[in-house]
Amino acid sequence: MADKPKYYITTAIAYTSGKPHIGNTYEIVLADAIARYKRSQGYDVFFQTGTDEHGQKIELKAEEAGVTPKEFVDNVSGEIKRIWDLMNTSYDKFIRTTDDYHEKEVQKIFKKLYDQGDIYKGHYEGMYCTPCESFFTESQLVDGKCPDCGRPVQPAKEEAYFFKMSKYADRLIEYINTHPEFIQPVARKNEMMNNFLLPGLQDLCVSRTSFKWGIPVDFDPKHVVYVWLDALTNYITGIGYHCDGESDEMFNKNWPADLHLIGKDIIRFHTIYWPIFLMALGLPLPKQVFGHPWLLQGDGKMSKSKGNVLYADELVDFFGVDAVRYFVLHEMPFENDGVISWELMVERLNSDLANTLGNLVNRTISMTNKYFGGTVTNKGVTEEVDADLKAVTENTPKLVEAKMEELRVADAITEIFNLFKRCNKYIDETMPWALAKEEDKKDRLETVLWNLIQSISEGAKLLESFMPETAEKILAQLGGGHVVEKPEILFQRLDLEEVMKKVEELHPKVKEEKEEEEEGIDI
Numbered sequence: 133m134a135d136k137p138k139y140y141i142t143t144a145i146a147y148t149s150g151k152p153h154i155g156n157t158y159e160i161v162l163a164d165a166i167a168r169y170k171r172s173q174g175y176d177v178f179f180q181t182g183t184d185e186h187g188q189k190i191e192l193k194a195e196e197a198g199v200t201p202k203e204f205v206d207n208v209s210g211e212i213k214r215i216w217d218l219m220n221t222s223y224d225k226f227i228r229t230t231d232d233y234h235e236k237e238v239q240k241i242f243k244k245l246y247d248q249g250d251i252y253k254g255h256y257e258g259m260y261c262t263p264c265e266s267f268f269t270e271s272q273l274v275d276g277k278c279p280d281c282g283r284p285v286q287p288a289k290e291e292a293y294f295f296k297m298s299k300y301a302d303r304l305i306e307y308i309n310t311h312p313e314f315i316q317p318v319a320r321k322n323e324m325m326n327n328f329l330l331p332g333l334q335d336l337c338v339s340r341t342s343f344k345w346g347i348p349v350d351f352d353p354k355h356v357v358y359v360w361l362d363a364l365t366n367y368i369t370g371i372g373y374h375c376d377g378e379s380d381e382m383f384n385k386n387w388p389a390d391l392h393l394i395g396k397d398i399i400r401f402h403t404i405y406w407p408i409f410l411m412a413l414g415l416p417l418p419k420q421v422f423g424h425p426w427l428l429q430g431d432g433k434m435s436k437s438k439g440n441v442l443y444a445d446e447l448v449d450f451f452g453v454d455a456v457r458y459f460v461l462h463e464m465p466f467e468n469d470g471v472i473s474w475e476l477m478v479e480r481l482n483s484d485l486a487n488t489l490g491n492l493v494n495r496t497i498s499m500t501n502k503y504f505g506g507t508v509t510n511k512g513v514t515e516e517v518d519a520d521l522k523a524v525t526e527n528t529p530k531l532v533e534a535k536m537e538e539l540r541v542a543d544a545i546t547e548i549f550n551l552f553k554r555c556n557k558y559i560d561e562t563m564p565w566a567l568a569k570e571e572d573k574k575d576r577l578e579t580v581l582w583n584l585i586q587s588i589s590e591g592a593k594l595l596e597s598f599m600p601e602t603a604e605k606i607l608a609q610l611g612g613g614h615v616v617e618k619p620e621i622l623f624q625r626l627d628l629e630e631v632m633k634k635v636e637e638l639h640p641k642v643k644e645e646k647e648e649e650e651e652g653i654d655i
């Protein structure tokens with residue numbers, strides 16, 4: 133077997149503090165599209181995701197829920213995995229930071245870093261953000277609030293272990309400057325340099341004593357390992373890294389990671405702390421960290437109190453898995469935040485999926501059945517109008533590849549749908565129903581349908597990375613020119629009013645807000 137190039141891609145591991153909403157689900161679908169695409173390109177892909185299960189916030193949530201932290205995270209991690217599976221994501225490994233092998237390795241890593249003098253014991257005094265589990269200096273606060281989440285911070289002091297970040301800062305600056313592809317999108321690089329690296333890195337507090345739910349420091353067990361040191365190392369423990377001996381073959385093959393896909397809010401942890409931990413362990417740095425934008429709900433950020441939180445499983449009930457994959461991938465631009473709303477989803481479903489794609493496949497199959505009893509071959513009666521369809525069909529894979537190289541996934545999907553639109557235009561141009569009326573145009577008509585089936589199939593093959601089930605269904609129904617008798621409707625059109633009625637039953641808050649708005653208009 134010829135050696136294929138490896139491609140190791142990871143997502144951030146999701147906090148097990150609650151059920152993930154569609155914004156969190158977006159990331160795993162995005163990673164899945166990239167992983168599937170790379171596989172289709174012949175890469176030997178390893179795709180890792182998982183859950184981040186320690187920390188004070190989870191300890192508090194478990195207490196509120198009246199269960200042990202472990203019971204709490206078992207439940208939420210199970211729920212997250214269920215949603216990742218529902219979304220048909222093809223991850224190879226689902227790591228949990230409560231997995232035994234991970235906990236043991238984190239303890240060894242902590243000890244190794246302590247023994248080699250990178251970690252030392254001291255005291256921490258500063259402003260602490262509980263939800264983010266981060267200390268900040270006064271100067272780092274934004275309007276006196278946490279710079280990461282904007283919530284209030286409290287003064288706090290505790291005995292803690294620290295990591296000597298400054299020792300590695302120059303090497304990291306050098307690395308970032310000589311590897312322009314490392315931080316994506318590029319705009320984020322300047323933010324990291326100017327706000328954190330160039331002003332001088334503070335040593336990082338890497339243990340806590342104020343709560344228990346974490347991995348104990350084995351030589352000083354009243355401390356638990358700071359959650360980011362615990363969480364970030366998942367990328368190496370998950371593939372069998374051993375800091376005190378031979379690592380597994382899996383690790384040797386896959387490290388360094390080709391891509392860490394994360395949300396833009398945690399770029400700092402992945403492009404500063406993580407590379408420095410790796411340098412301290414003598415390991416090569418990941419090739420690329422991509423901080424994707426956020427997916428917002430129509431009128432602002434999703435929040436439970438607003439009653440406007442969208443959950444993947446609920447959306448799947450309305451639209452089906454592939455439609456939801458399409459919405460999140462297609463609505464998310466490369467750098468700016470994406471917006472999603474029920475109105476937009478219904479519109480996309482009806483126009484892009486039911487009309488442009490579903491109707492195209494359906495019409496092509498119906499015509500092949502009607503005029504040729506379900507089977508066409510290439511009769512080679514070519515006309516000038518075919519040339520552009522052919523060119524677009526041949527060019528689309530290259531365009532998709534170019535977009536995927538840059539991780540512009542939304543643009544890649546748009547290219548595929550441009551091909552489907554071109555197919556629809558080809559039907560308008562060639563008017564098969566008119567050709568069918570002329571006896572001497574039979575071979576031309578068969579060529580037209582053959583061309584259509586070829587182009588749709590090419591599009592469907594490309595679609596496999598983004599909407600795998602739909603791609604498979606299309607290819608099965610077109611059968612390389614031998615089409616099915618009764619095509620399955622790929623996407624059922626939905627009526628916005630009916631959808632909104634059901635949504636309002638499910639989310640009473642949405643209704644109240646709407647009524648308030650209406651009353652406002654009356655006055």
Ligand code: MET
Nearest residue numbers: 144145146147184363364
């Ligand atoms: N749990 C973190 C978050 O959701 C990500 C950790 S990635 C190592 O922000």
